[in-house]
Amino acid sequence: MMSPARKRMRYAAPLLVVALTATVGCAEPETTSNEPAAPEFPRAETLYTGGSQWGPPTSWNPLSGGDDATGVRGLLYEPLYLFDPWTAELEPWLAEQSDWVEDDVYELTLRQGIEWSDGTPMTADDVVFTVELGRIDGMPYADVFDWLDEVVALDDHTVRFTFSDPRRGEWDNFLTSHHIVPEHLWSRLSEEDVPTHTNHDNPVGSGAYLYHSHTEDRMVWERNDDWWGTEALDLEMRPRYVIDVVNASNEIAFRQIVQNQLDLSNFFLPGIEQTVAEQEAVATFYPEEPYMLSANTAYLVPNTTRAPLDDPEFRRALAFSIDVSAIVEQVYGGIVRAADPTGLLPTWDDYVDDAVVAEFGFEYDPSEAEEILAAAGYSDTTGDGYVETPDGSQIELSLIVPDGWSDWNEAAFVIADGAREAGISLAVDFPANSTLNDRRNAGEFDLIIDNRTPLTNTPWSTYRFLFNMPIRDSQPEFNAGRYENPEAWQLTQGLARMSVGDPGFQETMSALQEITLRELPAIPMWYNGAWSQVNHSTWTNWPSDDDDTPNHYPVTWGGYWDMGAIYMLAELEPVTGG
Structure with a gap:
C-alpha cells in the first residue's frame, strides 16, 4: 500500500502557506518550472491537473500498491x-x-x-x-x-x-x-520483479489514455482513439492530452489554478473560498460551504492500552469536549464538514441508524464532558483545574500531530483547549511525520489524528480500520488505537461477507454503529474534503452540485478514476477559442 505519509499528502497536503488572498489572481504571471511548456500540446486540447503526484513519476505499475504515476490506475489500466x-x-x-x-x-x-x-x-x-x-x-x-x-x-x-x-x-x-x-x-517477468517492475518501456493497457511522455515535473497522457469504451460505452474522451503536474507547494498550485495554468487542482488550498466568491472562472463542487465533497473521516484515536484512555467513559467525555465546529469554521474556513458521530462518510447516510445515534451519539458540550468524568470517578483532588483518575493518579496526556501539517496542527490546539476546559490535561506535540508514523505503528502515543479511511465501495473498510484484530507488535494500517473487541471484529468480518444491501447488512451496520458509539475506539471529528478547484477558462461543464452539470467526483487521486471521475473526461466541454 502507499505509505501513510503519501496518502496524507493526497488528502490534506502539508500547508506551506496559511492563506492567499484573491489579489494573487491579479498578479503578473510568473515563470516557474511547472508552467505548461506547450507548443506540443495545444491548450484547447489539453487538460492540466495537479494534486495527486508529489514527486517525479517513476512507476507505471498498477500492481505496486500506490507508487504509480497519476492515471496509471484508471486512465491506462482498468478495473472490472x-x-x-x-x-x-x-x-x-x-x-x-x-x-x-x-x-x-x-x-x-x-x-x-x-x-x-x-x-x-x-x-x-x-x-x-x-x-x-x-x-x-x-x-x-x-x-x-x-x-x-x-x-x-x-x-x-x-x-x-x-x-x-x-x-x-x-x-x-x-x-x-x-x-x-x-x-x-x-508473464515474462519473474515473481520477484512483478511487485517492483516500473513498467516504463511503453506500458500497454486497455484504458482510454496511452503513455505519451513524462519529465521530472509532469506525467503526460494521450487519448487512445482506439479505446474499446468509445463504442461499447458510447464515451468519447474530450481532452486529447491529460498532463498531471508535480508541484512543490500549495502556493504554486494556488497561483496556477487562478491563472489557468491548472484546469483541475486537487491540492488542499486554504483560502480558496474567498477566491471562489471573487473570481468567476474558479469554482469548487459546492458554491458555498462545505465547498468540497467528503473524502475521508478524520478521527481522534486514543491508545486504548494506556490509562485512562482504556476507559470508554473517559473517551466519551473527551468526545463531548471537542469543538468540531471551531475546527470546521476557524481552521478550515468552512471547506470541510463535521463528521457524523458514527464516522461513516455521506455515501452511507442511508445506512446510519438514527435511533442508535440518538441514544449513544455525542456533540460538543463541555458541561456534559465534566458530568461524565465526575460520574465515572474522575475528580480534581489537587485543585490544579485538572481531574485525576479514580485512584488519584495524575493525568497528563499528549496529542501528537506531524510537524508542518498546519491544518492538523491548528486543529490539535482546538482539541487540547476543549479537553482542558473539561478538566483534562492535554498537551500537543508536533514530531516529524516519520517519527510519528513509527510511534503510531508501535503504539507509543496517547492520542493521534488519523484519517486513513478513504471512500471505498463498502463500509467494511471503515470498521476494519477501527476493529482489526489480532493486535500485533506493529499496527501499520488498521486499529492504531489497539482496541480489542472480539464481538466488533466478528461483526466486521460478517460485513465483509455481505454486499451492500444484502439481507442482514443493515442489522450488522446498526450493531457496529452501536459498539462504535458506546465504546468510541476512535472519535470522529470532521470529513477531510475531496479537495477540488477548477478553472472554467479552457474547459467547462465541470462536475458540481448544479443540476445542469455532471456530479462525478472531480478528483485524480488513486482510486477516484474508478469511482466515476473517468466520466468527467468524457463530459468536459472545451471553451470556444480556449
Whole structure:
C-alpha cells in the first residue's frame, strides 16, 4: 500500500502557506518550472491537473500498491467494475456481467471486443493471470487467497471464482480496486520483479489514455482513439492530452489554478473560498460551504492500552469536549464538514441508524464532558483545574500531530483547549511525520489524528480500520488505537461477507454503529474534503452540485478514476477559442 505519509499528502497536503488572498489572481504571471511548456500540446486540447503526484513519476505499475504515476490506475489500466459513490452500487466496466451462481462460486463475463493498446485481444486468461499474481509475496492483494480458493477461465470471456470463504463485500472491493494487466507481457517477468517492475518501456493497457511522455515535473497522457469504451460505452474522451503536474507547494498550485495554468487542482488550498466568491472562472463542487465533497473521516484515536484512555467513559467525555465546529469554521474556513458521530462518510447516510445515534451519539458540550468524568470517578483532588483518575493518579496526556501539517496542527490546539476546559490535561506535540508514523505503528502515543479511511465501495473498510484484530507488535494500517473487541471484529468480518444491501447488512451496520458509539475506539471529528478547484477558462461543464452539470467526483487521486471521475473526461466541454 502507499505509505501513510503519501496518502496524507493526497488528502490534506502539508500547508506551506496559511492563506492567499484573491489579489494573487491579479498578479503578473510568473515563470516557474511547472508552467505548461506547450507548443506540443495545444491548450484547447489539453487538460492540466495537479494534486495527486508529489514527486517525479517513476512507476507505471498498477500492481505496486500506490507508487504509480497519476492515471496509471484508471486512465491506462482498468478495473472490472467501477463504484458509484452516489448510489453505492457497482457498475460494469471491463466486466459485462457477473453473479454468484452458488454460495461459494462467482462467475464473471468479460466484455467482448476489448483490446490491449498493442492490438492484442483481452481475454479471460488476462483476468485469471492478474488475480493469480496475488499469490506472490509482496503483492498488495496477497490476502485475497486467504478466502479465494481457485480462479479458472471457462472460455475466452468467462471466469469462475471458487471461494473457501465467500466474502462478498470484500470481493466487491477487489473488483473495483484492482486493475487487469496483459498476461502476454507481464508473464515474462519473474515473481520477484512483478511487485517492483516500473513498467516504463511503453506500458500497454486497455484504458482510454496511452503513455505519451513524462519529465521530472509532469506525467503526460494521450487519448487512445482506439479505446474499446468509445463504442461499447458510447464515451468519447474530450481532452486529447491529460498532463498531471508535480508541484512543490500549495502556493504554486494556488497561483496556477487562478491563472489557468491548472484546469483541475486537487491540492488542499486554504483560502480558496474567498477566491471562489471573487473570481468567476474558479469554482469548487459546492458554491458555498462545505465547498468540497467528503473524502475521508478524520478521527481522534486514543491508545486504548494506556490509562485512562482504556476507559470508554473517559473517551466519551473527551468526545463531548471537542469543538468540531471551531475546527470546521476557524481552521478550515468552512471547506470541510463535521463528521457524523458514527464516522461513516455521506455515501452511507442511508445506512446510519438514527435511533442508535440518538441514544449513544455525542456533540460538543463541555458541561456534559465534566458530568461524565465526575460520574465515572474522575475528580480534581489537587485543585490544579485538572481531574485525576479514580485512584488519584495524575493525568497528563499528549496529542501528537506531524510537524508542518498546519491544518492538523491548528486543529490539535482546538482539541487540547476543549479537553482542558473539561478538566483534562492535554498537551500537543508536533514530531516529524516519520517519527510519528513509527510511534503510531508501535503504539507509543496517547492520542493521534488519523484519517486513513478513504471512500471505498463498502463500509467494511471503515470498521476494519477501527476493529482489526489480532493486535500485533506493529499496527501499520488498521486499529492504531489497539482496541480489542472480539464481538466488533466478528461483526466486521460478517460485513465483509455481505454486499451492500444484502439481507442482514443493515442489522450488522446498526450493531457496529452501536459498539462504535458506546465504546468510541476512535472519535470522529470532521470529513477531510475531496479537495477540488477548477478553472472554467479552457474547459467547462465541470462536475458540481448544479443540476445542469455532471456530479462525478472531480478528483485524480488513486482510486477516484474508478469511482466515476473517468466520466468527467468524457463530459468536459472545451471553451470556444480556449
